[in-house]
Amino acid sequence: MELSEIKSFLGPNVPAYRARQIYQAIYGQKVKDLEQVTVLPVPFRRRLKLECTIGMPEVAARYQSTDGTCRFLLQLLDQRTVEMVVMPEAVRSTVCISTQIGCPVQCSFCMTGQMGLERDLTASEIVGQVLVAEAEMEWPGPVRLNVVMMGMGEPLLNLPNVIKATRLLVDPQGVGISPRRITLSTAGIIPKIQELGVEPVRPKLAISLNASTQEQRELLMPITRKYPLTDLLETCRRYPLRSWERLTFEYVLIKGINDSDADARRVARLLAQIRCKVNLIAFNPGPGLPYETPEPERVASFQGIVRRSVPCFLRKPRGRDIYGGCGQLKRLSLSGEAAQRQANR
Numbered sequence: 001m002e003l004s005e006i007k008s009f010l011g012p013n014v015p016a017y018r019a020r021q022i023y024q025a026i027y028g029q030k031v032k033d034l035e036q037v038t039v040l041p042v043p044f045r046r047r048l049k050l051e052c053t054i055g056m057p058e059v060a061a062r063y064q065s066t067d068g069t070c071r072f073l074l075q076l077l078d079q080r081t082v083e084m085v086v087m088p089e090a091v092r093s094t095v096c097i098s099t100q101i102g103c104p105v106q107c108s109f110c111m112t113g114q115m116g117l118e119r120d121l122t123a124s125e126i127v128g129q130v131l132v133a134e135a136e137m138e139w140p141g142p143v144r145l146n147v148v149m150m151g152m153g154e155p156l157l158n159l160p161n162v163i164k165a166t167r168l169l170v171d172p173q174g175v176g177i178s179p180r181r182i183t184l185s186t187a188g189i190i191p192k193i194q195e196l197g198v199e200p201v202r203p204k205l206a207i208s209l210n211a212s213t214q215e216q217r218e219l220l221m222p223i224t225r226k227y228p229l230t231d232l233l234e235t236c237r238r239y240p241l242r243s244w245e246r247l248t249f250e251y252v253l254i255k256g257i258n259d260s261d262a263d264a265r266r267v268a269r270l271l272a273q274i275r276c277k278v279n280l281i282a283f284n285p286g287p288g289l290p291y292e293t294p295e296p297e298r299v300a301s302f303q304g305i306v307r308r309s310v311p312c313f314l315r316k317p318r319g320r321d322i323y324g325g326c327g328q329l330k331r332l333s334l335s336g337e338a339a340q341r342q343a344n345r
Helices: 003-010 016-028 042-051 123-136 155-170 190-197 214-220 229-238 261-271 296-306 336-344
Strands: 058-064 070-075 081-087 092-096 100-103 116-120 144-149 182-186 204-208 247-253 276-282 312-314
Touching: 003 016, 058 123, 070 123, 081 123, 092 123, 100 155, 116 155, 123 144, 123 155, 144 155, 155 182, 155 190, 182 190, 190 229, 214 229, 229 261, 247 296, 261 276, 261 296, 276 296, 296 312
Parallel strands: 092 144, 144 182, 182 204, 204 247, 247 276, 276 312
Antiparallel strands: 058 070, 070 081, 081 092, 100 116
16 A cells, blocks of 8 residues: 555554654564564554554465575465565675566566466566565665566566556655666557656656567567567657666677577667666576577677677676576476585575
8 A cells, every 4th residue: 555545544544644654664674574663563563453454465375596696486365475685795785576477578588478368467466575575684784776677477468566566665654766777678568658758757668679580589489470679679769768768779689589699780770769778687497498598709799790889788687597597487396406406505
């Protein structure tokens, strides 16, 4: 609930400051039980306890990578499960959250796409992932938390809940994360990109590009047949960026498919007139995916060509050994050596 919804829930006979106390306790102080909101009178706390709950996701399983990455399987109130990934760093850590259970977009290089869509997540379930991450992780020190909506699902196909969750996350009286540190990744749903652009409170936008031609992108991302590459890029050129903002284009490099020097030159030309940066991601392998990871030399060559025209960065692979890498989320249990490592921790 946002503050106005809490006020409405409490009714006109409860002073408005009580709603603010509850709101700040849940989102700012991260209380897990309404009885912990000690600024409230005891009878009022008992009433709240009877009438409502703080619906946090439950940690059903936690998998720890050798590189420090943690993959969490979270159980929701309807017993369905969804995944999030936390990548801790010394100063700036990242939580990768989901916006749907499964995904309807079915990109051919993504394990989540093999699941299909079970349902959208509520704003509560989206924000709840961030609150669980803050509660569960032992951070190495004071950290700035980045939130990326790049887990399970296509965020723009759940836009109302994503926007409401963003308002809760950025509110200084709520969770208090800067909008500069929240990013949404989309496969390219053109009408929804346009809707996002007019929202007064919104995450930064990242576009999964992953190809340098229409034909290549249709192979990897079937949604391109509905939303062609040329139309997508024109939408990106018209997107109303804030003064401090750049678009991000994500590009998964797949061996022998989209990783040639010619691809790199085409990508540079496609993005030359857009205020943007490129994040390169070497393909993360997984069961049922018919692709391979390119050699480091091929990745370096691709990056070198693109960065002559556009800022281009290489994202270090994280959590591959626990199926926590980009495109690997499919609620898989570990087996063999990976399971043994978990048992020894």
